[in-house]
Amino acid sequence: MHLFVISSAQTMREKYDLNFQNVTLCRRAWLSSGNSIFLVDTTNINENKPAFKLYYNSRARDKNMQCNLSRMILLPKVDQPKECEISIISKDNVIHDLYFRLTLFDQNEKEISTKAIRINSKQWEKKSIVLPLAKAKAIRISINYLGDSANDQSIWLDRIAIKIDGNDITSQNYFSKKKEDSLEVVHSLKKRYIVPLAFDNDSTLLKKIGAIRQKKIIGLGESTHGSSSIQLANYQFIKNLILNQNCRLILMEMPMDNTLMMDLYVLGKIPESYQNQIISHLKPSICGYRNLITFLNWLRSYNEHSVTKVHLLGVDNPKYPELYLFEYHLTILGKQKGKFYLKKIADEKYEEILTHAQLDTVLKTKLGYKSYELYLLFLKEVIANQKSNVEPLANRDLNMSNKVQNLVKLFLKSDEIAAIYAHSGHITSLPEMDSYLNTDPSLGFYLRKIYKDQYFSISFQIGEGTYSQDECSMNGKIVSDRLLYPPAYSFEYAGLATGLNYFYYPSKYLGDAILSYGKISRGSRYADLYRFSSLKKRFDAYVFIKESKPIEEVESFPIIYNMDFFASRRKAMNDVLNEIDN
Template sequence: MSKQTYKKLIMNSLFCICSLNLYCQQDLFNLDFHSIDSLNFQWHVSQLPMMKIDSTQQIQGKYPLVIFPEKVNRNSIHSLGRENHPIMLNLHQAFQLPVGYENDTVTVDLHIRPIGMNKIYLWVIGMNLHQELLRTGSVILSNKDEWQTVRCSLPLKDVRHLTVGIVGHSKRKDQFDFLPSKVYLDRMVIRVAGQDIAQVCRSKSLSVEQMGRLSGLVYENVFDESDESILQKIGLQNKKIIALGETVHGSATINKYAFEIIKNSILYDNCRLVLMETEMGVGLKMNLYVCGQSHESSIQELMRDVAGYLFDLEELESFLVWLRKHNTVSTTKVRILGIEGTYNYTSNALFDYMYEFYSEIDKPLFYSILKGLSRLQFEDVQDVVNQNKERLVKWMGSDEYGLFVDVLNGIIRMNNDSRTPEEYFYAMLNRDFDLYDNARTFIGKLLKEDEKVIVYTHYKHAQKKESVTGSFPYMHTMGSRLVAKFQNDYAVVALTVGCGEILTRYNTDSLCVHKLEESPVHTLESVWMRTGLNDMYTPTQPLGDSVYCIRSIGNSPRWNKNYEYTNLDACADGIIYFRNSLSGNSSRRFDINRLDKYRKRNRILNKLLSN
């Protein structure tokens, strides 16, 4: 190779590198899908898909992103006849539009190639500054195995929050169909009033105006006096339904103080119902324990049932023991129930719950119910329960019978709604409706006019308005539905942390300690960390209509984004900030198959059958 040719080759290489760097810098939102690293991917994902840049083909001068299914674990009994898991596609981004585009339109063009998919939608959602849903637009893509360009448009009247996403799922395959589904993504173009979205939405950082508002906030330590009403301190004593929304799951610090607020509300504000983001069957067992209807030692099995939950077990057990003691001396018992619609089939808490009411006199009836629950034949159990209401009320009482029927109906609805990949996909996306529906049912049946309820969930479920970056495209939160139902009787307090550790999900059968990464400089937690303040409460009303960034971690830290943008004044009444989070329990493993519970159920059924 000549010296001149070698020099030209180096110059061309440098030019390509510089061009690529410039190209990546210009594509601020990764709309060309050129990056899959966590720092630059930009897209929110409800479930992390398997993906890579496909360097075997070039589309319009660049390599496309390909999304493909995860391989099935060959050691699992569920792998028979299956090679791959279905693809559950959900990519979305949210943009905050500045003032001045109210009379314009957004157009979104997507170049995509789906293979073996059932349905894919290009979806656009517009919300106003208060995070109220204004309008949506969507286009269904063709299922043909070919590159295609689709367009979706949306008028921007009063729109300040714009969310764009791609949603879909693969086909339900025949048992031995091993041909994998795939989705190739080339690029997306978003234009507002003829301008590229990067020219319209240049930055999401806190503005000077927002920083000024933060400096004028009033802070208060609400935990300094244990013999005073916390709700009265923060001005929520007249609210009937108070949601405690933790921005991160797995913080023992948040668990501890959330339970302190609940205990305080029971003692000073006539709170008579506690609803938690936990499985409904386990909630029934908790309620039996705190109401003194199960043996004192049953707390041990209850803690094993929730070993896979992101609660600090010591704090949870301490609270349940306290509530049981309180109920023994109180004239009105406080109930605690779960509102999570999904059911843990291996733990099968409904079997344990029903066995607590077992009577030898009505052995055939109880045996048929317990056998049906053991085999997960919920609709058969429902028929038996409905046909024998009078006899079951005799042993259970009318309240417990009613709760059992409500929980059974909820489990059947969720089970029926998630039998196929398509049904499961949309059932999971619409999870907040189930949380709301279960909460509404319990509040309507159990709460008297002068009583209060505390609802303890993740903040994304509790917030009063639609979620800007929620489970796209179903943005209606549990809290937004509770506001629509109960109006001003509903209030939200967000609970967040600045730094420290949390307990998080490592895989299906273990939890581990996770050190919280340092928050981006434009998050509220980062601003509060710099003030040096420790535990404190602040109302959200002084924040006005500005959008702020706060932490957001659910069952496990997201692969790329662990915070979200929200109008806090519209979504919550106040925020409690803890500077340092402790993870509490150390890393723990648990038997996901719950073989001990399976053997116990068999022993009980065999004993009943032999007598």
């Protein structure tokens, strides 16, 4: 076992941006929601520092100004702390209430206490909240404002300071300087519970992991979409579940419309040459296509020799239903036999398509019972979405959980299981708590509620190396980024200390000194990747991969590829329509 000593000159102020200086689009350290515009205001100086300004965005869809800033802070290790005092210096030009709120959480992410004060002031003013720490491990700091449509609404934030038992710790070294604290984290992984793994094992990997057996739903979470190493490990687990645990349904964090043809491909119902079309659809994704195509071909070969088939489908919201449905009917029925469907799809007459399809024995025969029922389910979802005024991303995880239930009922027998492969943020059993307002339940939360102990979740973590990430926002360039060394309170720090390249660890045996794991979401290149979490509550187990490699075949500018690709698909669609009309 390798031992590490904690050493860092980073202060609380620097780590958590308590002076509000990292506020550019790419380097934003605070989580934000609402419709405000923000910037560093060099015309407003307080104590030799420019202020952070939030002001009304008159072009926003919601005509009332909103701003919500949140930051989760992991408390440094202090012997028997009694209370904390957190102050903020601010001023504003608003008439509605501006709130400063603190919430304390214990080791299990359970809220201990919360307190909010009104901080409205026309001049720079310092206001404080004092809370007893009790068994607190973390504090969420929130600034919340709900205003109106007046154009001159502005808020300036100067700095936040933190005191514990009267001692100002804002400028102190964030990490503990005690060697025993570092060793406590290292020893939080017990050698007897570590299950070493090997990447070349596609058939007997799970025999050492008893807890995963007899489960109905296995959630496989990737801590980042941009690691080829995590992808390969997940596909390895899925292969083992298929070969050894009667897994007959693979569900992916992909739009369902994008996977309808993939399912037919792995079932062998369309030619192998169709994989080129699948690749063209996958290219704009940050997840790339090579590892998935390799897995699809493995699954196609497996299904060819298996009596019971394995289906693969996305459970995310449909993105381009008209294009994918057009391609689906064109491939299954051809131009002449599919003429009715192709014309109705172009006009988005989905209810007429559903009515016709329910009586279409030719389509039912070609697809087979289960694929036909899946097709009808998908049409009904498209119709419901067409009638709804709800934003596409609203209720995203709830929608995914409903699809999981429907697909499990359709495809699985009582002794068969499903594997769900998605970002760890969806697989987790707890909703994220970083933001005061944005606490929507996760897919894993719903699945735990529905399937109880028949749902088993695993998060795949990386210790070092590189991964693919957005250079700035999700609509920009994709780059290869290198992981910084993980902090000494994280699962990854303890994982690296083992000296092992690849292992499985059950969360119930984790030591309490581990307070975080890496969570790398899209557009978070400069964010704090190791935020406070209750690892025992979030997942049933973790898989540690020492070195990560990035996705190599991802498009550098996915949004440009997407625009060109779907423009070409629409042109091809119109060409077919013109042909069948003549």
